[in-house]
Amino acid sequence: MTMFLSNLISGISLGSVYAIIALGYTMVYGIAKMLNFAHGDVIMVGAYICFCCLYNLGLPPAVGVLASMAVCTLLGILIERLAYKPLRQATSLAVLITAIGMSYFLQNLAQMIWGANPKSFQTVIPAGSLTLMGGELKISYVSMVTIAASVVVMVALSLFVGRSKMGRAMRCVSEDKGAAQLMGVNVDLTISVTFAIGSALAAIAGVLMCSAYPTLKPTTGSMPGIKAFTAAVFGGIGSIPGAMVGGILLGVIEILGRAYVSSELGDAFVFAVLILVLLVRPTGLLGKKIQEKV
Amino acid sequence: MKKTTVSKLVHKYLPYVVVIAAFAVCQSMISAGTMPRTTKTLLIPVCTYIVMAVSLNLTVGISGELSLGHAGFMSIGAFTGIVIAAYTQQVFNCSELLQLLFAILAGGIMAGIMGFLIGIPVLRLQGDYLAIVTLAFGEIIRNVLNCIYISLDGNALRFSFNRPDLPGQLLFRGPTGATGVNRIATFTAGFLLVLFTLFVVLNLIHSRSGRAIMAIRDNKIAAESCGIDVTKYRMMAFVTSAALAGMGGALFGLNYSTLVPANFSFNASILILVYVVLGGIGNITGSIVAATVLYVLPEKLRAFADYRMLVYAVVLIAVMLLTNNQTIKNFLVSFREKGHEKSGKKGGEAV
Incomplete structure (x- = not known):
């Protein structure tokens, strides 16, 4: 029982990281209608920036996190302006290939700057754990902080999108770009802000993920990126609560599958569940139904 | 009227011409001994990637479905x-040629079956x-x-799931894959496979089924209302593509x-997709050229080791941005229209 609980908690913790990444994916998809494959690599860049601040510059962890958020925000805006904005009228396949090119570019740039050897990332969160149930159940501080951070991010993002003026602009643009523009919404600015927020979230996710799983390589971000995208589709792409639910469920499924069925097949479980969900509910758990029009 | 039939013929037979010409050049270089060894080792992978790109083009270009798992079928076939x-x-003590033939057939059948199951x-x-x-x-x-x-x-072949303690000689061992494989693939076999793939794909495209x-x-709904069995034809394209990939x-x-399953990751699928997209979606000749150039280029750029993938990424983004740039598009369109006007005038004179 305690074994199960401890697995469940590490699942929720991993799922929280997926959820934060998935939030970025889902917002970008909702507004720009594109699969941003480079999102996973922004996570990796965020983790490297934090690593550099802590090791090479000797800055305190909080500054490292803020710096990586700042760099990733800029990076996100830059990627959107340089690579995606010129392709807004292009076919979705062209945009997808560009995003893949961007992903290769970031990975190889990181490899040139930091080398291909894995770096061991030391956690930004104090090591140690909370002991419960007479010493049987241990919850590491990393898990607790990760889960708390994802809840905070989720609430803040919901409030921002639901209440603020920029949030309303985002919802308008995601609904109908042309109509939003006619109503005086600055579409370019809105899309830039979306990319900025998504990338800042990716930076947080990168730092949290590398605190829990401390190997940092240029390809660190790609698999979590794909899984987070899966989580976003799972929860219903374009929906913020959906990304959160999808991310956490996916993390739990992955950890439980690894623990109880086969450690080799953890990823296969994640993808099998995704396929099942899409067959039963083709728009994801919390996605809106799309009416097919002639 | 005559012009359309000519362009149709070009459309249908150009891929064969390109492939046969390339094969003739390579063969004469090999027999003359002027082909460097490093290039020779690229020949079979290039044939494979041409097959992969053409078969993926059937799914992505002709059937219009974006598939990101093509390397999965490739690994099943492999x-x-x-x-x-x-x-x-x-067991049968077959010659190497027969072994290769059976292997390719079995790979195709197996991948085709998986394609059908996954296609559902x-x-x-x-x-x-x-x-x-x-x-x-x-x-x-x-x-x-x-x-x-x-x-x-x-x-007897013995299979097990997650248990390496099988009797006999292990042919395939999970994450470490297959080792000590007899390297029986030949360039000629690769060339014939490319021709076979072209034959299947081009004939499918230019048939009633291909038009369906x-x-x-x-337009799925319009096609359905014309009485086309949507599932059947989508499945036909998907399974053919999977079998060819196998x-x-x-x-x-x-x-x-040696070959390990990790060779066939998501990135391998993306690589093939890049060939298809840069070669021109739905354009078979384009896929052939793109697969060849884009496979050979990074290998030839090995001297630049660290920079080559960076350059590759930049080229990829630049090509996508340039081909989708409105000014360049307009320029190309006006250029083409001028060409048409000229040929139109010529046609007029002839009449």
Whole structure:
């Protein structure tokens, strides 16, 4: 029982990281209608920036996190302006290939700057754990902080999108770009802000993920990126609560599958569940139904 | 009227001409001994990637479905091919040529069956959802292969899941894949496989079924209302593409002495997709050229080691930005219209 609980908690913790990444994916998809494959690599860049601040510059962890958020925000805006904005009228396949090119570019740039050897990332969160149930159940501080951070991010993002003026602009643009523009919404600015927020979230996710799983390589971000995208589709792409639910469920499924069925097949479980969900509910758990029009 | 038939003929036979010419040049270079060894080793992988790109073009370009799991079918074909080659050698004592033939056939059949099974759920979806599910299947195939062990015990093949303690000689051992493979793939076989692939794909495109597939791509509802069985034709394209990928995979697998499932990750699928997109979606000749150039280029750029993939990425982004740039598009269109005017005038004079 305690074994199960401890697995469940590490699942929720991993799922929280997926959820934060998935939030970025889902917002970008909702507004720009594109699969941003480079999102996973922004996570990796965020983790490297934090690593550099802590090791090479000797800055305190909080500054490292803020710096990586700042760099990733800029990076996100830059990627959107340089690579995606010129392709807004292009076919979705062209945009997808560009995003893949961007992903290769970031990975190889990181490899040139930091080398291909894995770096061991030391956690930004104090090591140690909370002991419960007479010493049987241990919850590491990393898990607790990760889960708390994802809840905070989720609430803040919901409030921002639901209440603020920029949030309303985002919802308008995601609904109908042309109509939003006619109503005086600055579409370019809105899309830039979306990319900025998504990338800042990716930076947080990168730092949290590398605190829990401390190997940092240029390809660190790609698999979590794909899984987070899966989580976003799972929860219903374009929906913020959906990304959160999808991310956490996916993390739990992955950890439980690894623990109880086969450690080799953890990823296969994640993808099998995704396929099942899409067959039963083709728009994801919390996605809106799309009416097919002639 | 006459012009359209000419362009149709070019459309249909140009790929063959390109491939046969390239094969003739390569063969004469080999027999003259002027081809460097490093280039020679690229010939079979290039053939494989041409097969992969052309078959993926059938799914992406002709059928209009974005598939991100093509390397999964390739891996099924590769490992089936390796096992069958070893089996036919041991049990039937086949010659290398027959082994290769059986391996490629078995790889194609196996991948085709998997394509059918995967197609049932996949083809119920559309657009980005279909793409993510093909990606998911590609990853599942790789994960499951990591758990499979196959051995040849006397005259029997033995399979196990997650247990390496099989009797006999292990042919395939999960994550470490296949080792000590007899490298029986030849360039001529690769060339023939490319021709076969072109034959299948081009004939399919220019047949009634091919027109039905393209009608579904262009407008599913309109096609359905014309009485086209949407599921049947989408499945036809998907399974053909998977089977051809399996055949290409078998050729690829028998060209290396070691092969691991990790070779066929998501990135491998993306690589093939890049060939298709840069070659021109739906353009078979384009796929052939793009697969050749883009496979050979990074290999030739090995001198720049660290920079080559960076350059590759930049080229990829630049090509996408330039081909979708409105000014350049307009320029090309005006250029083409001028060309048409000229040829139109010429036609007028002739009449």
